Amino acid sequence: MFKLLTNLxxxxxxxxxxxFAQPLTPADLEGCPSATINAAFSEFGRTGKMDRELHRWxxxxxxxxxxPYEAFDNVYYVGxxxxxxxxxxxxxxxxxxxxxxxxxxxxxxxxxxxVGVQPEDIKLVLMTHGHFDHTGGxxxxxxxxxxxxxxxxxxxxxxxxxxxxxxxxYWDNRFLAEADIVAKDGDSFTVGGREFTLLSTxxxxxxxxxxxxxxxxxxxxxxxxSIGGLGLNAIGGPEQVEAYIESIERIEGLxxxxxxxxxxxxxxxxxxxxxxxxxxxxxxxxxxQKHPLDDKQGLxxxxxxxxxxxxxxxxxxxx
Numbered sequence: 001m002f003k004l005l006t007n008l009x010x011x012x013x014x015x016x017x018x019x020f021a022q023p024l025t026p027a028d029l030e031g032c033p034s035a036t037i038n039a040a041f042s043e044f045g046r047t048g049k050m051d052r053e054l055h056r057w058x059x060x061x062x063x064x065x066x067x068p069y070e071a072f073d074n075v076y077y078v079g080x081x082x083x084x085x086x087x088x089x090x091x092x093x094x095x096x097x098x099x100x101x102x103x104x105x106x107x108x109x110x111x112x113x114x115v116g117v118q119p120e121d122i123k124l125v126l127m128t129h130g131h132f133d134h135t136g137g138x139x140x141x142x143x144x145x146x147x148x149x150x151x152x153x154x155x156x157x158x159x160x161x162x163x164x165x166x167x168x169x170y171w172d173n174r175f176l177a178e179a180d181i182v183a184k185d186g187d188s189f190t191v192g193g194r195e196f197t198l199l200s201t202x203x204x205x206x207x208x209x210x211x212x213x214x215x216x217x218x219x220x221x222x223x224x225x226s227i228g229g230l231g232l233n234a235i236g237g238p239e240q241v242e243a244y245i246e247s248i249e250r251i252e253g254l255x256x257x258x259x260x261x262x263x264x265x266x267x268x269x270x271x272x273x274x275x276x277x278x279x280x281x282x283x284x285x286x287x288x289q290k291h292p293l294d295d296k297q298g299l300x301x302x303x304x305x306x307x308x309x310x311x312x313x314x315x316x317x318x319x
Contacts, residue, residue: 024053032066032081037271058082061107068111069279071266071293072215072222077279078111080104083133084268086226087112088213090192093123096147097211097226098268099137102172108137109144119144123191126198127151128228128268129208130158132170140172149180150189152200154207156182183209201251203244203310204229210251215264217291224264227251230272230306238317241310248307255299263296273302 028036040054057063064080071077071086079085079100085108086097094117100108109119122145128134130151138149151159156179163175183189185200194213201210208229215224235241255262270276281292 024051024057026053026057029053029057029063032271032276034271034274034276037082041271061104064104065107066270066276068115069282070115071279071282072217072224072264072291075215075266076115077270078108078115079270080107081276082269082271084226084266084270085111085137086266087115087117088194089115089117090194092192094121095124095126095189095191095194095196096122096141097126097266098128098134099125099141101133101136102140102168102170103136105137105140105172109140120146122147124189124196125149126189126196126211127155127159128210128226129205130155130160130162131205131229131234132162132166134228134268135159135175136171138171138176139174142176149176150183150198151179151181152184152198152207152209153179153182154202155205155209156207158205158207199225199250201228201247203240203247204231205234206240206243208247212254212262215266220291220294222264222291222294223260223262224266225251225254225262226266226268228268230267230269232310232313235313235317238314241314241317245307245310245314248303248310252300252303252307255296255303261296263294263299265295265299265302266293273298 024040040051044050064082066081068076068078074089076087077084078087083100084098085100088095112119119141122141125138125141125147127149141147142149159175163171168174183198185198188195188197196211196213199210199212201208210228211226213224215222232241232244265273267273267275278292283289
């Protein structure tokens with residue numbers, strides 16, 4: 001079943017990175033090193049050929065395992081090495097952002113339970129876009145809970161289309177029977193006093209959404225975003241690249257906002273911004289320590305590089 005992940009090039013965020021040295025060895029990927037993974041995906045996107053060891057690693061459930069951790073107060077990483085899922089606890093139930101892919105749905109359930117939440121406690125599932133690595137576990141969660149699932153109209157359409165053309169194992173043998181909550185730009189959802197606002201950020205796909213919400217570390221609070229898609233690997237023409245650039249510029253404006261700037265990027269793919277390494281430095285409750293995920297400048301630089309790559313891609317698409 002895990003061998004189906006070879007089609008990852010059609011879904012994952014593929015970013016520019018350092019020079020990629022082939023072939024990889026098992027030691028190169030041990031511990032989920034962000035720079036190495038990023039470079040390998042970039043090469044995969046450039047050539048269409050996946051390194052053999054990267055393929056093996058993607059299919060290795062043990063290698064993909066990351067111990068769930070508390071990133072901020074009541075905000076938990078419950079994903080795997082190459083793709084994220086975020087769990088937010090509230091007094092009235094939990095909120096989940098993205099559901100991993102079907103082959104990892106059981107691991108997602110175990111991760112959720114390991115931080116003290118049962119699937120039936122999940123009230124809301126916010127999905128960023130319709131690709132299988134972010135929606136594949138939806139059907140299993142739906143069967144185990146009464147959660148409401150949220151995505152844009154375009155995102156739902158993309159998921160249904162993708163589910164119909166790919167092997168069913170991507171969606172744990174099926175996707176949801178029908179759209180649940182069809183959301184639009186600016187819609188807000190509140191669970192247990194915590195508000196989550198959907199931003200329509202098309203580009204990675206036309207239906208891609210990002211979610212903005214507040215997080216805290218003791219007395220310190222931060223504005224966070226989960227950007228729904230970063231890669232330019234599912235582009236259908238220059239109009240989509242232009243939409244991508246507009247989305248990046250919109251997020252840049254929110255990061256630079258004078259009143260409530262976004263400074264935390266709870267990324268959809270942890271290798272995209274070195275989050276795996278940064279997470280190991282987290283020590284919640286220490287006022288003297290700057291939270292390692294509070295990195296406004298790092299987010300600004302990431303957005304700058306993404307926009308630069310998109311501008312270069314736009315030239316290619318226009319030709």
